[in-house]
Amino acid sequence: MKKYVSRMIVLFTIAILFLSLPACGGDDQQAADFSKTKSIANDPNAGLSEFELENGIGPVKQKLELGPIDPKLVKKGGEIFNTKCLACHKLDERYVGPAQRDVLKRRTPEFVMNMMLNPIEMQEKHPVVKKLLAEYMTQMTNQNLSFDDARAILEYFREVGK
Amino acid sequence: MLNSQFKKWLMIGFPILSIMIFYFGCQQSKDAISGDVASQVYVAPGSYDEFYLFTSGGFNGQMGVYGLPSGRLFKNISVFSQNPETGYGYSEETKAMLMTSYGFIPWDDSHHPELSMTDGVPDGRFIFINGNNTPRVAKIDLRTFETTEIVEIPNSAGNHASPFVTENTEYIVASTRFSVPIPQADVPISTYKENFKGTISFIALDPKTEKMNLAFQIVVPGFNYDLSHAGKGPSHDWAFFTSYNSEQANTLLEINASRNDKDFIAAVNWKLAEKYVKEGKAKKMNTEYYHNYFDEKKHYAFSDIKKEVLVLDPKDCPGMIYYLPTPKSPHGVDVDPTGEYIVAGGKLATVIPVHSFSKMMKAIEEKQFDGEVDGIPILKYDAVVAGEVQNPGLGPLHTEFDGNGYAYTSCFVSSEVVKWKLGTWEVVDRIPVYYSIGHLNIPGGDSKKPWGKYVIALNKITKDRYLPTGPELTQSAQLIDISGEKMKMLLDFPTIGEPHYAQSIPADVIMKNSLKFYKIEENQHPYKTNGEKEARVERKGNNVHVYMTAIRSHFSPDNIEGIKVGDNVYFHVTNLEQDWDLPHGFTIKGMNNGEILIMPGQTKTILWKPTKVGVYPFYCTDFCSALHQEMQGYVRVSPAGSDVPLVYFTGSQDKK
Numbered sequence: 001m002k003k004y005v006s007r008m009i010v011l012f013t014i015a016i017l018f019l020s021l022p023a024c025g026g027d028d029q030q031a032a033d034f035s036k037t038k039s040i041a042n043d044p045n046a047g048l049s050e051f052e053l054e055n056g057i058g059p060v061k062q063k064l065e066l067g068p069i070d071p072k073l074v075k076k077g078g079e080i081f082n083t084k085c086l087a088c089h090k091l092d093e094r095y096v097g098p099a100q101r102d103v104l105k106r107r108t109p110e111f112v113m114n115m116m117l118n119p120i121e122m123q124e125k126h127p128v129v130k131k132l133l134a135e136y137m138t139q140m141t142n143q144n145l146s147f148d149d150a151r152a153i154l155e156y157f158r159e160v161g162k
Numbered sequence: 163m164l165n166s167q168f169k170k171w172l173m174i175g176f177p178i179l180s181i182m183i184f185y186f187g188c189q190q191s192k193d194a195i196s197g198d199v200a201s202q203v204y205v206a207p208g209s210y211d212e213f214y215l216f217t218s219g220g221f222n223g224q225m226g227v228y229g230l231p232s233g234r235l236f237k238n239i240s241v242f243s244q245n246p247e248t249g250y251g252y253s254e255e256t257k258a259m260l261m262t263s264y265g266f267i268p269w270d271d272s273h274h275p276e277l278s279m280t281d282g283v284p285d286g287r288f289i290f291i292n293g294n295n296t297p298r299v300a301k302i303d304l305r306t307f308e309t310t311e312i313v314e315i316p317n318s319a320g321n322h323a324s325p326f327v328t329e330n331t332e333y334i335v336a337s338t339r340f341s342v343p344i345p346q347a348d349v350p351i352s353t354y355k356e357n358f359k360g361t362i363s364f365i366a367l368d369p370k371t372e373k374m375n376l377a378f379q380i381v382v383p384g385f386n387y388d389l390s391h392a393g394k395g396p397s398h399d400w401a402f403f404t405s406y407n408s409e410q411a412n413t414l415l416e417i418n419a420s421r422n423d424k425d426f427i428a429a430v431n432w433k434l435a436e437k438y439v440k441e442g443k444a445k446k447m448n449t450e451y452y453h454n455y456f457d458e459k460k461h462y463a464f465s466d467i468k469k470e471v472l473v474l475d476p477k478d479c480p481g482m483i484y485y486l487p488t489p490k491s492p493h494g495v496d497v498d499p500t501g502e503y504i505v506a507g508g509k510l511a512t513v514i515p516v517h518s519f520s521k522m523m524k525a526i527e528e529k530q531f532d533g534e535v536d537g538i539p540i541l542k543y544d545a546v547v548a549g550e551v552q553n554p555g556l557g558p559l560h561t562e563f564d565g566n567g568y569a570y571t572s573c574f575v576s577s578e579v580v581k582w583k584l585g586t587w588e589v590v591d592r593i594p595v596y597y598s599i600g601h602l603n604i605p606g607g608d609s610k611k612p613w614g615k616y617v618i619a620l621n622k623i624t625k626d627r628y629l630p631t632g633p634e635l636t637q638s639a640q641l642i643d644i645s646g647e648k649m650k651m652l653l654d655f656p657t658i659g660e661p662h663y664a665q666s667i668p669a670d671v672i673m674k675n676s677l678k679f680y681k682i683e684e685n686q687h688p689y690k691t692n693g694e695k696e697a698r699v700e701r702k703g704n705n706v707h708v709y710m711t712a713i714r715s716h717f718s719p720d721n722i723e724g725i726k727v728g729d730n731v732y733f734h735v736t737n738l739e740q741d742w743d744l745p746h747g748f749t750i751k752g753m754n755n756g757e758i759l760i761m762p763g764q765t766k767t768i769l770w771k772p773t774k775v776g777v778y779p780f781y782c783t784d785f786c787s788a789l790h791q792e793m794q795g796y797v798r799v800s801p802a803g804s805d806v807p808l809v810y811f812t813g814s815q816d817k818k
Contacts, residue, residue: 082692082693082694082695083682083683083692083693083738084682084693084738084740086693086694086695087693087694087711087713087716087718087738088713095813096716137788137789138714138715138787138788138789139714139787139788141713141714141739141740141741141744142740142741143739143740143741144679144740144741145740
């Protein structure tokens with residue numbers, strides 16, 4: 001009996017020591033949660049709305065009213081395309097990225113706008129763009145286009161894709 | 163029986179004892195690890211520091227940028243020295259920045275960073291720094307953290323008391339540590355007393371163009387002018403310069419310049435000097451000096467060669483300059499936030515003398531003079547001194563202020579920072595530093611409104627403080643908390659180069675204006691390639707111009723043939739990226755010049771002179787993407803006079 005009591009006391013002591021261990025370390029651990037990843041678990045739409053699936057993720061959140069092709073805007077868009085995009089996109093051949101002449105036959109104008117304006121998030125989240133990244137291997141760079149710049153390039157695509 | 167009693171005691175006592183030991187042990191380690199010293203300097207990964215600290219690079223000629231309170235190094239800004247990392251001073255665009263009347267000088271000794279001020283408070287627009295050896299003053303734009311202007315100072319040697327600014331950065335000052343013949347002449351050194359002079363220069367900063375212009379110089383007696391600070395508030399119109407070697411020794415100054423009981427602080431009324439210049443009292447002196455500036459739109463530096471300078475002689479300009487006698491070879495001169503007290507660091511003195519601006523004005527009015535030197539009246543010491551700090555420590559050098567009525571003085575010989583009270587002059591605290599402190603800095607500590615949270619000790623010697631690295635050891639800064647009554651040592655951190663002097667400023671004043679990239683449409687570089695369509699190679703005689711683009715992750719063109727031994731090949735590389743933190747680097751095998759690091763939206767040019775036949779790979783040096791290793795190309799170099807045609811392409815030979 002005595003032996004049993006003494007064993008109990010020793011065990012109890014060890015248990016207390018163990019229990020108090022994490023409490024001791026607790027304060028110095030400056031909650032180290034730097035991960036910002038959100039899991040999009042097995043959702044076939046990858047957590048995207050129907051609109052986003054069709055038109056991409058980014059600043060364009062509703063359908064655009066395009067109107068007739070504006071030649072002035074086409075010219076401006078062509079110039080910006082040549083400076084900032086042509087290094088990776090040709091009109092008629094696969095290069096670093098896909099050929100662009102027929103892009104509006106493949107994607108909606110809103111999708112093209114969102115891809116130009118928000119390429120990083122599109123590559124992270126949109127299933128269509130993820131597939132493109134897997135195929136082309138090179139990440140599309142963010143060229144920090146303004147909305148007006150992207151709109152002008154869209155006009156250029158409308159013209160060259162006619 | 164006794165034995166079992168003992169066992170019983172042991173059985174109850176042991177657990178209690180062990181719990182107690184553990185509990186107190188735990189308390190102790192908690193204090194040691196997360197005590198407030200560690201947490202005061204801990205900046206969590208991904209978080210920003212509260213202050214920027216700009217340290218001079220000393221004899222590396224550059225400027226360091228650190229964060230406070232962490233002591234983390236962010237950047238080494240290229241100023242007076244070539245930088246092989248960025249191509250500064252190697253690239254065609256930046257060579258002009260290092261031009262002087264003595265030719266191309268790829269090095270200097272930089273001592274004092276000084277933030278631009280508005281209404282006596284650092285405004286975060288610019289930081290200036292002096293080149294000591296070949297007298298120059300540089301301006302760094304704090305939008306880009308790049309050197310954008312360098313003015314050479316003629317009629318000067320050892321530009322030490324520089325580049326301190328007036329209350330609204332009307333002027334940036336410069337002066338001669340070493341007196342020399344002015345104008346320079348071939349004379350015996352022993353004629354020092356008759357032929358050698360000093361100068362004090364005022365560089366104006368144009369409020370509109372923000373460009374520097376050497377407005378005028380004042381010729382002063384041939385002493386060694388050491389440090390300076392401008393007045394503020396009531397003393398706004400004045401600037402103060404310490405001098406030593408009033409003995410005018412030209413050999414063994416260690417002994418010969420330490421004889422006089424008192425040397426001088428020169429008080430210069432720059433407002434009046436400006437008026438005399440407007441009235442035409444300045445004489446035009448022929449000279450030669452360079453004014454170099456970087457055009458941010460053209461991404462190119464230019465040099466203007468100036469041929470004359472306006473010079474004022476104190477003899478023609480009454481009331482412009484007075485001497486304040488100050489004990490024993492004073493070093494620093496620092497003006498308190500109210501603009502009333504002028505503190506001198508008498509490095510060989512046993513006291514810190516403090517002059518009063520209001521007493522000085524009264525003494526001038528009452529003509530309390532004690533002789534003159536070359537037409538400059540000497541004011542009586544007792545008529546200008548406000549008080550002396552007794553027994554401050556050995557070798558007091560520099561003083562900064564916390565804005566709460568206290569001053570902090572560095573003591574070189576006794577390796578300590580001494581805190582004392584303005585007005586009563588009593589020492590209230592002292593803290594040892596490791597070792598041999600020169601300057602010290604408090605954020606805004608030389609301004610009207612210091613952010614008096616820390617003092618940074620800038621130490622010359624570190625001996626046993628860090629892991630040894632052979633005979634050459636790092637120099638260091640130390641961060642001290644001054645928010646309480648007692649100073650508290652927080653952190654040691656090594657610095658690149660000698661952190662001679664430093665200035666610091668709250669990060670939010672600067673970071674909101676920080677440029678992320680250069681807009682490609684605003685790039686007016688004469689050799690810009692406006693998109694890959696324009697990428698090309700042009701031959702003009704022996705000169706070959708490669709108009710090249712870089713974007714993740716290829717160059718265009720990336721195959722070039724038809725280059726010949728003896729050609730001067732200029733690679734003009736335009737970085738087409740338009741995103742933050744995406745520079746590309748460029749170099750080629752056998753490059754006998756340097757690499758270039760091209761920021762997004764920028765064009766840079768590097769000259770290559772191939773000397774041997776062969777095929778030379780070039781590549782991107784700055785890891786830019788997952789396909790960075792693929793970012794490469796080849797140049798074929800043929801013998802001089804060969805008829806290999808000039809061909810260039812990317813992707814396929816038939817489509818250029």
